[in-house]
Amino acid sequence: MEVRYGDTLALAGLDLTVGAGERVAVVGPSGAGKSTLLGLLNGSVTATAGSVEVLGTAPGALSGRDLRRLRARVGTVHQQLELVGPLRVVHNVNAGRLANWPTWRAAWSLLRPQGVPEVAEALRQVGLAERMYERTERLSGGQRQRVAVARVLVQRPDLVLADEPVSALDPALAERTLALLTALAAERGGTVVASLHDPALALRHCHRVVGLVGGRIALDAPAAAVTPADLAEFYGVSA
Template sequence: MNVNEILFELKQVNQQFGRLQALADLDLQIRAGERVALVGSSGAGKSTLIRLLNGTLRPTGGEVWALGRCLSRLSPRQLRQVQQHIGTIYQQFHLVDSLAVIHNVNAGHLSHWSFAKALFSLIYPLETETAAIALRRVGIPEKLYERTDRLSGGQQQRVALARVLVQNPPVILADEPVSSLDPERSREIMALLRDLVTETGKTLVVSLHSIDLALHYCNRVIGLREGRMQFDAPADAVTKAMIEALYRL
């Protein structure tokens, strides 16, 4: 993927849920290799924007383009093909607690495994070396066959990240990936995300409550307030006045 290639483009995007205007008149481009943080108070539209980018939500107005395709114009099959190249990490991890870690990591293969292969892997795990490598990269190789519900919150988030590494998409979207973790674990996960996308040349878009994490681990920060973009700037150009205006009561 070429540096400076536009991976996402939003053109005058609006999103309404009933009478609630979640996003309004949003124009935005995200290029390959960027680490973009979405910041703002709860209800600012960060999670809605993530869902628009990965195609799980269609805009009520405007166009969302991802990987060169206008998502609103795609058939369900075509949309799934685009989504195979977009990995998403959620706040709730979306893991099956009763399964061993390897099965949750192998869920990253499901977009290109047949149903029969996926079912067989639940009985006799496949691609064990791929899963082991992914877990090694996120720092918990010893947890390969551990039951997922026996892991700490930080370890479960690492499993979710390993699942995305197995999927191996050029783009990773992370929706509040550290909101349930303590400050130390939050810094560990953000450092891990930054290092992994930098080493592999992937693009990262992450929504965060913490402006400090955004400024430290991302190179571009987008401030959202009540569904509207307040600023879009390099991390080192974000000022105290910009932050205060974003969060003012």
């Protein structure tokens, strides 16, 4: 399978299977194709050649209600967060449930927020309980990153995709946040695929490490078989 952006080859010769319940860390140098891989899994990126199957379905073959159902089962913490700054935190967290809500409920929730107890609990878990009604644009970068995580917590998806989900957090918050995401998946028998910039976090929170270099898989091994020194060397590989 491959992905091209014009003349640029973002992913090449990719052959990867992730089983239900796995926690997979995707690592590699900047520009290696990590975000493109996660985009393939949430349907925002289309393969130029080859095929992609997510939760037993080919995203590219879906439209309308079927695509909406698939998106309800896939939760993404985007690297750019994809939050609406002028909206209050409660609305951005509730966005994780829009695929499961009828249009009238989503519209009504902008006037009178729905599911407030669940939103409050998710925000409590990420340490932002007191920020629920604050405008999201007033938060710090790290706080906004935690809002994006809370959005996935209320969504409760079968597949969690996280693109550098703790890059703006201090070490203690990073550990806690990754633990929340992996616990969410574990309690539902779900799967986590996370792009991580910290090798130590990858080894502590994931079962398997997949490394990309230049859009190709250069490493695929159980986390228990990989050492921090291995990953340090891997990150030093030039794409």
